[in-house]
Amino acid sequence: MDLTPPAVQRIRPPGAPLVVAIDGPAASGKSSTAQWVAERLGFRHVDSGALYRAATAAALRRGDDPEEWTEDAVLAAARPIALRAAHHSFAPVLDGTPLDEEIRGPEVTRHVSRVARMPRVRAWVNAAVRDAASGHAIVVDGRDIGTAVFPDADLKVFLVADPWERARRRLVQRRGRSPSDEEIAEETERLVQRDARDATQTVQAKDAVLIDTTYLTQEEQVERIVTLVRVLERAGGG
Numbered sequence: 001m002d003l004t005p006p007a008v009q010r011i012r013p014p015g016a017p018l019v020v021a022i023d024g025p026a027a028s029g030k031s032s033t034a035q036w037v038a039e040r041l042g043f044r045h046v047d048s049g050a051l052y053r054a055a056t057a058a059a060l061r062r063g064d065d066p067e068e069w070t071e072d073a074v075l076a077a078a079r080p081i082a083l084r085a086a087h088h089s090f091a092p093v094l095d096g097t098p099l100d101e102e103i104r105g106p107e108v109t110r111h112v113s114r115v116a117r118m119p120r121v122r123a124w125v126n127a128a129v130r131d132a133a134s135g136h137a138i139v140v141d142g143r144d145i146g147t148a149v150f151p152d153a154d155l156k157v158f159l160v161a162d163p164w165e166r167a168r169r170r171l172v173q174r175r176g177r178s179p180s181d182e183e184i185a186e187e188t189e190r191l192v193q194r195d196a197r198d199a200t201q202t203v204q205a206k207d208a209v210l211i212d213t214t215y216l217t218q219e220e221q222v223e224r225i226v227t228l229v230r231v232l233e234r235a236g237g238g
Contacts, residue, residue: 018043019133020229021150022141024159025202026194027166029213029221033159034141036222038088041139041229045089046132048142048149049112051125053103054081054092056112066111071118078124083132090132104174113197116143122201143198146205155232156208157225163188163195165214 020043022034031047038045058077059069083090084098092099102108115121126149129140133150140149146156161169167187171179179187195202204210209228213221 017133017135017137018155018229018232019137019150019153020139020155020157020225021146021153021205021208022139022157022159022225023143023145023147023202023204023208025166025191026198027170027191028159028161029166029169029218030141030159033218033221033225034139035089036218037225037229038139040222040226041137043088043137043139044085044133046083046129046138046140047089048125048129048140048145050092050099050103051081051083051128052116052121052142053108053112054078054094054099055121055125056108056115057099057102057105058094059115060107060111066114069114071120074115074118074121075124078121083128113194116198116201122148143201144203146208147203151205155225155228156205157228158204158208158210159221160210160212160214162214163191167191 020034020037020041022030022037024030031049034047035045037043055074055078058081059074060066062073062077064073080095081092084093092103129142129149132138133140140153142149146153146158164184167184167190168179170191171183171187211221211224216224
């Protein structure tokens with residue numbers, strides 16, 4: 001099996017920081033896998049989805065009806081958000097306060113797709129991610145990372161998994177226990193609906209390496225991506 005990623009053929013300036021882009025549908029394990037890969041490689045991790053969630057949380061704080069949100073209103077709420085470096089990752093803060101727990105809450109999850117479909121919000125997120133990535137070797141994950149944000153990334157990975165397994169993993173992470181089949185079925189339906197809403201922003205780049213994680217542990221996912229990066233480095237990509 002040839003593990004050399006398509007991006008090995010891409011011409012890069014000597015010494016330029018390496019960019020690894022990880023994409024995929026909701027609950028495919030993008031963020032946690034990307035963070036672990038970054039730690040293994042000594043790179044920095046940037047989660048673009050966290051910025052969309054932070055913007056959504058900031059808009060919810062204003063108390064307006066989400067059905068009436070406009071791009072101007074969301075951007076105004078998001079203006080105080082910044083990315084702060086912490087260990088191997090960049091995390092969003094609002095007025096200097098970390099948003100880790102708030103952005104993973106059910107209300108943010110319910111409305112983040114609405115925010116992510118706003119073109120000017122997407123432009124704001126993309127610019128913030130590129131700025132955070134400047135000057136550092138990075139692993140960045142999120143929607144359209146390999147197609148719109150970093151189309152010339154050195155390595156592009158697209159993670160997929162069966163919707164049932166994605167739902168099960170999400171519930172285990174959220175509740176800290178094994179969910180019932182009924183709970184998984186309900187979550188699967190929510191994920192399928194979100195997949196439909198996000199279809200235009202979740203597109204596999206033509207030169208991305210597809211990894212089906214349905215039957216892989218997270219450690220196995222990480223090991224495959226780290227191996228691809230090492231191959232890339234040996235081929236002269238980093």
